Amino acid sequence: xxxxxxxxxxxxxxxxxxxxxxxxxxxxxxxxxxxxxxxxxxxxxxxxxxxxxxxxxxxxxxxxxxxxxxxxxxxxxxxxxxxxxxxxxxxxxxxxxxxxxxxxxxxxxxxxxxxxxxxxxxxxxxxxxxxxxxxxxxxxxxxxxxxxxxxxxxxxxxxxxxxxxxxxxxxxxxxxxxxxxxxxxxxxxxxxxxxxxxxxxxxxxxxxxxxxxxxxxxxxxxxxxxxxxxxxxxxxxxxxxxxxxxxxxxxxxxxxxxxxxxxxxxxxxxxxxxxxxxxxxxxxxxxxxxxxxxxxxxxxxxxxxxxxxxxxxxxxxxxxxxxxxxxxxxxxxxxxxxxxxxxxxxxxxxxxxxxxxxxxxxxxxxx
Ligand SMILES: [Mn+2]
Numbered sequence: 001x002x003x004x005x006x007x008x009x010x011x012x013x014x015x016x017x018x019x020x021x022x023x024x025x026x027x028x029x030x031x032x033x034x035x036x037x038x039x040x041x042x043x044x045x046x047x048x049x050x051x052x053x054x055x056x057x058x059x060x061x062x063x064x065x066x067x068x069x070x071x072x073x074x075x076x077x078x079x080x081x082x083x084x085x086x087x088x089x090x091x092x093x094x095x096x097x098x099x100x101x102x103x104x105x106x107x108x109x110x111x112x113x114x115x116x117x118x119x120x121x122x123x124x125x126x127x128x129x130x131x132x133x134x135x136x137x138x139x140x141x142x143x144x145x146x147x148x149x150x151x152x153x154x155x156x157x158x159x160x161x162x163x164x165x166x167x168x169x170x171x172x173x174x175x176x177x178x179x180x181x182x183x184x185x186x187x188x189x190x191x192x193x194x195x196x197x198x199x200x201x202x203x204x205x206x207x208x209x210x211x212x213x214x215x216x217x218x219x220x221x222x223x224x225x226x227x228x229x230x231x232x233x234x235x236x237x238x239x240x241x242x243x244x245x246x247x248x249x250x251x252x253x254x255x256x257x258x259x260x261x262x263x264x265x266x267x268x269x270x271x272x273x274x275x276x277x278x279x280x281x282x283x284x285x286x287x288x289x290x291x292x293x294x295x296x297x298x299x300x301x302x303x304x305x306x307x308x309x310x311x312x313x314x315x316x317x318x319x320x321x322x323x324x325x326x327x328x329x330x331x332x333x334x335x336x337x338x339x340x341x342x343x344x345x346x347x348x349x350x351x352x353x354x355x356x357x358x359x360x361x362x363x364x365x366x367x
Pocket of ligand 1: 041139
């Protein structure tokens, strides 16, 4: 048997979780990610589904709202052949809801059902006595889910010709089919949510979990996901960004991409990350108009610029968030929807957006 990671809070709630599942194993279980799932929430949902299956729940579904648009996340789903269904595509379901990598009453989950279980690693402000919270502030939800999978065991029987023996089966079993894929998913969840272990929320438990997973994952599949293929439009937009750059702001970099289709909006963070690697660049803002709002990715490694302040200064307080030099913003146009404008008005709007954003950026970086 593999040793658990040793998170005390997960251990303390394990029995209550197993009891709840066992008592309700004949009901449907609905495992919900936050909106726009990331690798950590996808892997954690998959892990919870695996644990429920081990405990005898047959009817279970993993679901989400929003989009899975980042090419790496799509690669993860394809390479590992994960089954995850859009909330809108499933029949209205009655059953037991589990919220994963998020809690209820938050902006980042559009599913409004009340969960019976919450498993999360973010700060949680809401509580409810009817909800089983499995929570601790570690670097990734995947770390907590792996620990739970290592803690959950069952007595099974093995038969041979002469006798029946009982043995303890562990939910996370490297010899079981599908464990390699689960281990690969959880490893990517930890790797991305901790920003390769550089994020200040990273704990020793995240390292420990990753080390254990490293022994049981598929190297080949991990490689295909880490070095994911990206769609050609990323290069098109990269070219636009390069052409629209404002060299006079060096070492700060800003580029507008114009109007971007919702399904291609992942190119904004992808390009921002790439341009941060440019020699001499300290700050990057890449922005465009997606649907009914301006969307931006903000990055800085500058010792004098604070990423949150930069987001606030350029895009307005309350329209963006940042931590650890990585941020983003979304500024809605409200009733003035570019989607309903003619080309002339759209062109006018874009030049206005560009002048405002870049003017504010100049003031924010030179103050
Ligand atoms: Mn997470």
